[in-house]
Amino acid sequence: MPSSRRLKLVAVAAVTVFLILIYYNSGRDAVKRETYMQTMQKAAQDRENVGVGSRLREAADAAKKAADMKAGPKPDSPRAVEAVMKGRLEQGLLEKEGSQGDNGGEYSAVDDLAGILRRSPIIIFSKTYCPHSQAAKNLFLRAYNIVPAPYVVELDDHPHGAELQDLLAKRTGRRTVPNVMISGKSIGGNDDVQQLEKDGRLGDTIHSMGGKRIMRVLKLKE
Structure with missing residues (x-):
């Protein structure tokens, strides 16, 4: 039978081991708790950083939009204006009417005119040798940037x-050239369009009569 002294030693050893285990487990739990808290703090900080970044981006976008609205639309570069002018001149002055030639069938002035009017909101009926026609073409094709081009x-x-020309006389009451039409309606000849320009009403007239088909009317600097 073990002596009382040995039993005491065994009891002390057991208590010591038990205390060591408790201390070890409590320390490990503390480490876990500390790691968990650090992880949660980092996640919260990351969310805060994301929120701040998002707010900064929104503020920057709003500031850029406000600056753009205040500054207005950017003017076209000289090269862009030159390219548009070249295209307008090629289309308006050099291109021949596709329906002008005979297609092997009976010619219809009504159908021809309908096809011409679909080409652009603004049609200028002209004659190459007519100085008044040339003045009207210069006004619409060189003094203004109009899209689509006349x-x-x-x-x-x-x-x-x-x-x-006979059909135009019947439709518009005007036989002479130039005969400027917007959306199928005649606004007159060179004297009429020059007067509109002098009164500062030509651009507004183009917009109001051309409607949604007119995308741009810009007066070019001389």
Whole structure:
């Protein structure tokens, strides 16, 4: 039978081991708790940083939008204006009306005019040798940047120019050239459009009569 002294030693050893285990487990739990708290703090800080970054981006976007609205639309570069002018001149002054030639069937001035009017909101019926026609073309094609560009029909180059001119006289009450039409309605000849320009009403007239088909009317600097 073990002596009382040995039993005491065993009891002391057991208590010591028990206390060591408790201390070890409590220390490990403390480490876990500290690690968990650090993880939660880092996650909260990350969320805060994301929120701040998002607010900063929103503020920057709002400031940029406000600056753009205050500054207005950016003007076209000289090269862009030159390219548009070249395209307008090629289309308005050099391109021949696709429906001007005979297509093997019977010619219809009504159908021809309908096709011409679909080319652009602004049509200028002209003759190559007419100085008044040239003045009107210069006003619409060189003094203004209009999109889509005005379309020019040279009646003296058109194989059925006389028939078209007769139809225009019936439709618009105007036989002479130039005959400027916007959305199928005549606004007159060179004297009329020059007067609109002098009164500062040409751009507004183009916008109001052209409606949604007119995308741009910009007066170019001389």
